[in-house]
Structure formats: structure tokens, C-alpha cells
Amino acid sequence: MRRRGFLRYGLAAGCAAFTPGVARSDSRQSLSIGTTPVFLDDDVAFLRDWQVYLQQQLDRPVVFVQRRSYREVSELLLAEKLDAAWICGFPYVRYRERMRLLAVPTYEGEPLYRSYVIVPSSDQQTNSIGDLGGKIYAFSDPDSNSGWLVPNSLLFRLGKDPSTFFRKTFYTWGHRRVVDAVAAGLAQGGSVDGYDWDTLNIHHPELTRQTRVAYRSVKYGFPPFVTRSLLPATAFKLLQDVLVGMKANPAGKNLLGKLNLNGFQVAPETVFASIGENMRMLHLG
């Protein structure tokens, strides 16, 4: 499992751009959307289907641009080199002055999700990140809310210094790979996006079975879709309508089913307020 997982991500990460499968022959400029690898078994096939869907709905070419980390995607967006991106709430809050909130996924009826602390299933004692002192700990991405900001806030509240609390920490650059690392025993604990772990639990229970969720955090704003600040209003509005309208379209609903999401909604900035609080607590915002 571990190795297959790696191969999949390796492939996805190495794939920078997708050429339109059924691109119109017109030369209108394509819409570029940035993302980091998601949890699905076959990112390439899924993104191709989604690309086709969006092209049909938007009536213009769409290009997905994948990067290994949130930071790379954020930087491309800030440089106006991407039209839109699916990023984490943490970089959104950090750069919210320079990007526009487009839509937030609805998960289990809310635009919210949790961060999980997971441990190997053999560890039955741990039920807080504070029990993992002196261990090896896996973070997903330094710009991830659930995979970095939340656990560091937890430690801060416990009065621990994250840089010395663990014996060693490392980044896996993907939530699923945090699950891989903990399942293999490479790390004795890790922070993971709760939505990712739950969805993996549906598709790959044999992997999640090797881990145990030791702690579930409070809810935070779900990683949102954002656009560059200078994206024309018509394009912004059209893309927003298409994303929100997915749940009413059979093909769109099918794609949402693969993502394990209910849909997209236009949510107020305030759903990300608790992320901002954590940032301020850690003197990051």
C-alpha cells in the first residue's frame, strides 16, 4: 500500500499541467487552477474529468496546475500566475488581502473540518498530542492548517516548545503520506486533515486500520477555493456559479461524490476566524 501510494503521488506531483482533453478550438485564454495532490486513487483521471466538466460549464479552456506544496501554489497565485487555486485556510488567512475567497467546500453539511492527531494502531495509550513527547512526529505541510498550525497551537496551549518537544519532525507534503508514515511506523504520531483521513477510511480502510485517531480538534474552515485579486469580475462570478452549481448537476454531483463532498458554497470570511486566532497566538499573523 505504502509503495503504491508513493507511486501515485510521485506521478501526480510530477505532472505540472494538464492539456485540455476536449479543448475548444477557439484561442480564448485558458483558466488556470492550482491544486496540491489530493487523496484520490487516481488524481490524474479525476482532474481530467473535472477539467472536462469545468470547460463545458465555463465554455473556455481550463488547466489544472499541481504543485507539491501549498506554498508553491500560494506564491503562483500571489504572482497572478494562476487564476484560481484550491489552497488551505492557513495561507488564505495569511494572504487574504491579496486574494479573493471564491467558494468553500461543504463537508458533512458544513464548510468546516477538523484536524486529527493519529498514532500507530498498536499505540492504545496516546489520546493527546502532549503524550508524544520525545517521539518522531510527521507534519503534512508547513502551510497546512490541520497538518501544522493546529498541532503547533495545541502544543503552545500545553506550554510546550514544538522545536524541542519532539525528538524529530518531518514533512511528508501530503496528508495521505502522513497516514503512510504513521502506519509504517516511521513516525509515532502525525497530524492529518480529518476530512482526508475519513475519506481514506472509506476507500482504503486497510491503510487507516493501521492507524488510530488519538485526538480530534475543534472544527475549522474547510480549505477554500480562492482567486487572484485581479481576476475579472465576470470570470469570478462565472467560476463561483459553476462550482456552487455542481451539486445540482448530475455530472457535477458525481465528481463531488468522488471527492466525498456535499458541494461548494459561498461562505463568509468569518468561517476562518479561528485559524486567524491560532496564527495570532503563534505570532504568525
Added chain:
Amino acid sequence: MLSNVSYRYKIPASLTLVIVITALAVAPPLIWSTNEATKQDLVDHAFSLGKTISRALQPALLHDDLWQAYEIVTTPFDQPQQQRLGQPTIVVLDTLGAVYVASDPKRFPALQQLATLGPLSAQLADVVTRRSEGPLVLEDLDPRLTIMTVPVLSNDRTQLGTVILEYSRDIYRQRVLETIRKVAVSTAVTLLILVPLGWLWGEQIANPLLRLSAAIRQVTRVPPAAVAFKAPAGKDEIAELGATFNSMVDGLNEKEALKEEVLASERLAAIGRLTAGIAHEINNPLGGMLNAISNYKRQRGGEPAYVDRTMSLLERGLTQIRGTVGALLVEARLESHALTPHDIDDVRTLLLPNMDGKRVRLDWQNSLTEPLPVPSTEVRQILLNLLLNAVDAVDEDGRVSSAVTPSETELMVRVENDGESLNDHQLQHLFEPFVESRRKGKGLGLWMTYQLATQLRGRIEAQSQPGRTVFTVTLPIAS
């Protein structure tokens, strides 16, 4: 033990034995070379994989990227090779002998000193810290494992760590089993082909031997002439044995025939001596009695008539006795003149009035062209007797043939007829006097012929088969 078993089983069994022994002899070197090849494969593979991993690990170790290092050691490099040789366990040590990362983190947890992870690991840690430069193959640390260590070097040749590859030697056992399986399959296939062939071969050897022994058993029970054995074709030992047996049976047959011939001629000779003795004993008083009657007839006078009649009766009886005895007392008179072609043709003239009006076809062949030094009277007598018998034997419109053929040393007289053939009993007693096989006559013709031929040191033979009876008299020509 083994000699109780038929060749039908012995030959396929010995073929099987040879094949199995060959397979057993071939298997150990094959297994040995498989082992050696596996060992070399493993070392080659470990070396190339170790070098690849060590190069790939360089940036991860330099930048302390644990996840990247983990991904490298869990990547299935060179998949086909690893399917053949098995996936190695890979451990990466830092320069202080602690585990940096391993493909099996549960067995080799990161940051643990290798030396604390069991006795084998302690030995391994010791070897690695003592000899860290250059790749190293370790085969004697654990008999179940082949271990290879490769240093990870930075661009300036500073050591960043050590890669350890641990291969299970289960692959050895699998390959040996595979080799054994292949040898077993090819042995079975060979046996499948050769055992039926061996069975046929065994039968080929056993069958003629069985037939021969049945024929030999027959020899003790029936006359050799009745023994039938078809010798196998060819020139091998069995064919030779068959041919030898057949010539032995032929020899026995000849001996048997010779014995019968000797017995028959001894019997005839005894009869001849007896007959001659009796005839002489009878001839002397007979002569006296006939003389007395002759005297009486010359000097009679006035005796009663019944005396004359009695005397006449006595004289006729005694004359008949003298005729019979004379016929029995055959004596060749060797002083008769040499045989001429004319003598033979005379016999034909003599024969014709004796045909009794029977229509018989007579084939006559007289090859004599000049006088031969053989007694003519006796030869004529012999030929006439044989011809009279032949004419007597044939039916109306029958055929009789006569051939007189001289050669350098012998004269052959041959008379054939197509009348009723003679049976075995008749043939056995053919030349005895008073045989009642003839239709008429006293049965003294062949007796006389035999006596004459014997006295002339010749031979007489009779052969008879349906429709053809042949008498052959062979007489030596006096030199």
C-alpha cells in the same frame, strides 16, 4: 532373486534405474551451480541496488529529509530483478551508527542505535563501524541472510551514512526446489517414453527365448521331426541360438532316419541269412527226393496205378517247393556279360506281354550309350521286377516311367508310377518276402530286387506320396 524375474520386467526396470541414477547424479551439480548462480545474482543485484540507493539518498541525508529518504528505500527499484530475488530489507545508518531510516521502520525504528537492535544487528554495526569504506558483502553473519553494505558519500567524498541491504536466502531454497522439480519432470518424461520402449525390447528378447524353450521341451516328448521352431531373423545371439537349435534338431532327425535305415537293413539282412540257410537245408533233401522220383519213373514196371498218381503228385509238389526255394535263394551271378543299351530295351520288349491288356502309358528313357561293366542279367531282372510292380500298381490309363541313367561311378535305375501310394507300414516292410501288399503274385519281386541290389553293393530306395511312387536303385560301376 533377480534371475527369477522375466526380461520383460528386467529391461524396463534397468532402464528406469539407469535414468533415475542419471537424474540423481545430475541433480547435485545442477543444484550447486544454481546455488552459485543465485549467490552471484544476489551479490550483483545487491551491489547495483546499493549503489543506486546510496546515490539517491545523498540529498536526503544532506538536507535531513526523512520522508524523502523513506520514499527512496521503499521504492521498488528494478522490479523484475526483485521479483526473482525477493525484496531486500534496507537500513540506512547515520555516521554515528544510528538508524536514519529503514524500509521496515517497525523492525529498525529511526534514531535507534543499530547495535541495540539484537545480536545480529550488533555484529553488523560492529562490522560497519570498523570497515566503512567501499561496498562490502557479508555472507557469514547469518546463514539465512546475505547482507551488503554500501557507504553514502557526499560530492566531496565525505561519508554521510551507510546503506545496508539484507536479502533472505529463501530464494536459494526456492531455486533448488525449482531445479529439483525440473529434473524430476524431465526424468518423468524420459521414463514415460523409455519404459514402454524397454517393455517392447524386453518382449523382443523374452519371446524368442520362450518359444525356444517350448520347442526344447517338445524335443523330449515328440519325435524331432515334429518339433517346429521359427528362428528369429538377424545375426544377434538370440538368432544364432535359434539357428543352432534348428540345426541340432535337423541332426537329430537325420540320426533318427539313419537309425531306422540301419535297423531295416539289419532286419532284412537277418531275414536274408535265415531264408538262405533254410533254403539250403531244404534244397539238399529236396534234390534227393526229386532224384528218387526221377529214378522211380525210369525203372518202374507193373506197379499199381495209384502209385504212379501218388508219385506224380509228390513230384509236382516238390517241384513247386523247389521253385519257391529257388526264388528265395537269390544269388547274383557276377559272371554275366556287361550291360549294353540293347539289354535295357529288351526289358521293354519283355514287359509288353505282361501288361495283361491294361492300358498304361509308359515313358521310357534309356541314357545308356555304350556297354557298362555291370552284370546285365541282374540289372535286367531288377528293372523288369520294378516295372512289373509299377504296372501292377497303376489303374487303367495309368502312367509308368522308367529311366536308366549312368554316371561316372554309378548306374541309376528309376521307376515311377502314379498308382495308389504306399503307407508308412507298407514302406517299412516293403522289401520283406511274402508281403501281402501286392494285388497278385507271392510278393517276392521286391525281395528279389532288394537281394540283387544288395549283393551288387547297391542301394534301393522307395519314396511314396499321393499320385507318385518312386523306386530308385543305384548300383556302383566296377572300376
